[in-house]
Amino acid sequence: MRSSNHVHAYEPPNAILESILYCEDLDSCGHFYENILGLTLFSHQPGRHRFYRLSRGMLLLFCAKATSSETIMISGNEIPKHGAEGAGHLAFSVPANQLKSTRDRLLSFGVAIESEVSWPGGGHSIYCRDPAGNSIEFVTPELWFGER
Amino acid sequence: MRSSNHVHAYEPPNAILESILYCEDLDSCGHFYENILGLTLFSHQPGRHRFYRLSRGMLLLFCAKATSSETIMISGNEIPKHGAEGAGHLAFSVPANQLKSTRDRLLSFGVAIESEVSWPGGGHSIYCRDPAGNSIEFVTPELWFGER
Numbered sequence: 583m584r585s586s587n588h589v590h591a592y593e594p595p596n597a598i599l600e601s602i603l604y605c606e607d608l609d610s611c612g613h614f615y616e617n618i619l620g621l622t623l624f625s626h627q628p629g630r631h632r633f634y635r636l637s638r639g640m641l642l643l644f645c646a647k648a649t650s651s652e653t654i655m656i657s658g659n660e661i662p663k664h665g666a667e668g669a670g671h672l673a674f675s676v677p678a679n680q681l682k683s684t685r686d687r688l689l690s691f692g693v694a695i696e697s698e699v700s701w702p703g704g705g706h707s708i709y710c711r712d713p714a715g716n717s718i719e720f721v722t723p724e725l726w727f728g729e730r
Numbered sequence: 731m732r733s734s735n736h737v738h739a740y741e742p743p744n745a746i747l748e749s750i751l752y753c754e755d756l757d758s759c760g761h762f763y764e765n766i767l768g769l770t771l772f773s774h775q776p777g778r779h780r781f782y783r784l785s786r787g788m789l790l791l792f793c794a795k796a797t798s799s800e801t802i803m804i805s806g807n808e809i810p811k812h813g814a815e816g817a818g819h820l821a822f823s824v825p826a827n828q829l830k831s832t833r834d835r836l837l838s839f840g841v842a843i844e845s846e847v848s849w850p851g852g853g854h855s856i857y858c859r860d861p862a863g864n865s866i867e868f869v870t871p872e873l874w875f876g877e878r
Contacts, residue, residue: 592831594768596785599869600821601749604814620742624874637744638786639823640874646816656847662857664865666752666816668794673748675787683740699804709810717812721747726772726788 599639603670604646605714608632611643614712618691641672673707673719681706684720704728747787751818752794753862756780759791762860766839789820821855821867829854832868852876 605611612632615621624635630648634641650665676684688695688710696717699707705725712718753759760780763769772783778796782789798813824832836843836858844865847855853873860866 590827590831592768592835593828594770595822595824595832595868597823598746598749598784598787598789598820599823599871599874600819600867601746602819620740622742635874636746639746640821641746642819644819649819650816656849659845659847661847662844662859662865664817664819666814666818668798668814668816669812670814670818671748671750671790671792671797671812672746673788674743675745675747676743679738680741683738684743687740696810697807699807699809701804711810717810719748720743723747726747726783 597638600642601639601672602642602644602664603672603712603714603716604644604649604666605712605716606645606647607713608643608645610713614693615641615643618688618693620687668715669711670714670716671719672716673721675723676708676720678706678722678724681708681720681722684708701725745786748790749787749820750790750792750812751820751860751862751864752792752797752814753860753864754793754795755861756791756793758861762841763789763791766836766841768835816863817859818862818864819867820864821869823871824856824868826854826870826872829856829868829870832856849873 616623621634624633626632630645632643646665650663654661685708693710695708695710697709705722707719707721709717709719764771769782772781774780778793780791794813794815798811802809833856841858843856843858845857853870855867855869857867
């Protein structure tokens with residue numbers, strides 16, 4: 583890697599490029615994210631991962647048993663191991679005018695709506711579980727980016 | 731919540747609004763994300779969470795012991811429980827011209843660089859651990875959004 587001769591002062595990161603969820607059964611989770619939510623599979627490796635590219639970042643679905651134990655080297659450097667167990671959490675940004683169709687979509691596939699929350703400061707959330715038990719939220723962006 | 735009379739066909743979510751990491755010690759992790767990485771604390775609740783707002787999404791740092799056991803009701807609806815244990819993973823998007831200053835920043839605070847990977851298809855990653863053991867990556871966006 584070469585860098586320019588310009589000195590760039592440190593700036594805190596301002597965007598997340600990869601958000602991660604773990605599961606044991608990539609096939610059943612893949613069905614949820616691909617067939618029910620409708621995400622397009624970007625790449626996958628059976629038994630290890632299924633990756634999805636959204637407009638500005640990646641959703642990486644990993645089998646924790648694989649990523650916590652495997653040693654993968656890239657040009658002599660190891661990809662650090664990771665992998666968590668238990669119910670993770672992630673929220674998709676959904677425009678307000680998509681809340682109804684999102685709720686209907688989940689229900690039409692037999693996915694239970696675990697809860698819905700109208701936030702006191704603005705914003706509305708729909709919660710369900712993916713097949714791994716992760717808490718998946720569909721929330722309007724004004725929850726965090728609205729006027730406060 | 732009111733919705734318009736227009737029927738909006740379902741569209742898959744195309745952005746992630748909340749990415750989550752878990753930890754046991756919010757104070758030590760807060761030090762890492764705030765004082766070392768330089769993120770601005772958006773809101774916090776001692777023993778439960780520290781939240782950070784980035785340009786287009788939130789990084790939510792939760793104490794899993796709290797969020798997996800507490801019952802929080804908002805206007806009669808429960809926020810679903812969640813919480814994972816083990817090494818999670820998250821990648822921040824970092825421009826190529828910030829890689830050196832990011833590496834220097836981590837080292838200047840005594841944070842070990844666990845690995846660096848130059849990806850065969852383009853992109854470069856710097857990996858370290860947060861105090862909870864989560865694998866934190868700083869990666870140039872061309873890894874996923876470059877020409878392929």
